[in-house]
Every structure is written in structure tokens, then in C-alpha cells.
Amino acid sequence: MDRRQWLGGIAVVGAIGGFGCLPVAAAQAGTGAAGLPVVQVFKDPNCGCCTAWVQHLEKAGFTVQVSEVNDMSAVRQRLGMPAQYGGCHSATVAGYVIEGHVPAAEIRQLLATRPAALGLAVxxxxxxxxxxxxGPRVDPYAVLLISRQGAASVFARYPKKA
Incomplete structure (x- = not known):
């Protein structure tokens, strides 16, 4: 077998193998297995609540990619999220910034309505x-819609009224 045949064989195997990995290819292209955009999460490596939030998103059908970082304030600054809206983790999805413990339902609503905004924050x-x-305790909180200029308005309130 000469070099050209060997390289051709590698190319064929790679092409065939790629078809079995469509979810990976979709994730790299920006959409996950459920057709939702991939959520890129930036979190402290030692934070358990951030990991629980990631699991919440995955249960809601999102494909999540996690990057562990030690300086979350630098991440928020790079993403343009004002410090006063800071939570313990940041994320990006479909051009939006998601800050803190934002419920998956509100991320879906943001993606469905596509407002002109920086993103959401809790x-x-x-x-x-x-x-x-x-446990059953749910303190009242608001999910804020953050404008590109840094202003906030209420996007949703929790707990939801029955």
C-alpha cells in the first residue's frame, strides 16, 4: 500500500465515522440533539449549584458545554454583563448571555421571542x-431582561402564581 492509498483509506474511514456522530457535529454547529441551540456555560470548578443548574438545563433538553474558569468576574466583563446582575455562573446561547440561575423555561421563552437584548439574569x-x-422553599425572585445598554426590566417572576 502506498502513501496515497493509505491517506485515501483514512479519508473514507473519517467520512463514514462522521455520519455516526451527527449529534456531535450538530453541537459543534451550534444546535444540540433536541434542535435547541447549545448552551456554553462558564463556571467555577468547585461550585455544586452551578453543576445542578447545568443538569436542570440538560433535563429541559438543552445540550450544554461547560468551561471551568477561576475568574467569573472576568468572564462577565468579557460577555458584557454588568457586575450588578452577577450570579455564580455565566452562559451564552444563540447570541444571548445568561447570568445566574435562570430557569430553562425562561431561556426557551427568550429564544422564542428573540428580543433585542444582551440576555437574562437572576x-x-x-x-x-x-x-x-x-426542599419546598422558593424565595421570590425575578428573571431580568438585560438590555445591551445595561438596563434591566422584569422578564418573569418566581414563584409563578398558580
Whole structure:
């Protein structure tokens, strides 16, 4: 077997192998297995509530890619999220920034309505938000829509009224 035949064989195997990995290819292209955009999460490697939030997103059908970082304030600054809206993790999805424990339902609503905005934020770490569950307790909190200029308006309130 000469070099040209060997390289041709490698190319064929690679092409065939690629068809079995469509979810990976889709994730790299920006959409996950459920047709939702991939969520890129930036979190501290030692934070358990961030991991629980990632699991919440995955249960809701999102494909999540996690990058562990040690300086979350630098991540927020790079993404353009004002410090006053900071949570314990940041994420990006379909051109939006997601800050803190934002429920998956609100991310879906954001993606469905596509407002002209920077993204969503749940400042701090409110008890009862996704990843911050402590039994039946749910402290009231707001999901904020953050404009590109840094202003906030209420996008949703929790707990939802029955």
C-alpha cells in the first residue's frame, strides 16, 4: 500500500465515522440533539449549584458545554454583563448571555421571542431557583431582561402564581 492509498483509506474511514456522530457535529454547529441551540456555560470548578443548574438545563433538553474558569468576574466583563446582575455562573446561547440561575423555561421563552437584548439574569443565588433548591422553599425572585445598554426590566417572576 502506498502513501496515497493509505491517506485515501483514512479519508473514507473519517467520512463514514462522521455520519455516526451527527449529534456531535450538530453541537459543534451550534444546535444540540433536541434542535435547541447549545448552551456554553462558564463556571467555577468547585461550585455544586452551578453543576445542578447545568443538569436542570440538560433535563429541559438543552445540550450544554461547560468551561471551568477561576475568574467569573472576568468572564462577565468579557460577555458584557454588568457586575450588578452577577450570579455564580455565566452562559451564552444563540447570541444571548445568561447570568445566574435562570430557569430553562425562561431561556426557551427568550429564544422564542428573540428580543433585542444582551440576555437574562437572576442576580445572586435565590433559594428555590434551578440549582439552588432547598426542599419546598422558593424565595421570590425575578428573571431580568438585560438590555445591551445595561438596563434591566422584569422578564418573569418566581414563584409563578398558580
Amino acid at each position: 442576580p445572586g443565588m435565590p433559594v428555590g431557583s434551578p440549582g439552588m433548591e432547598m
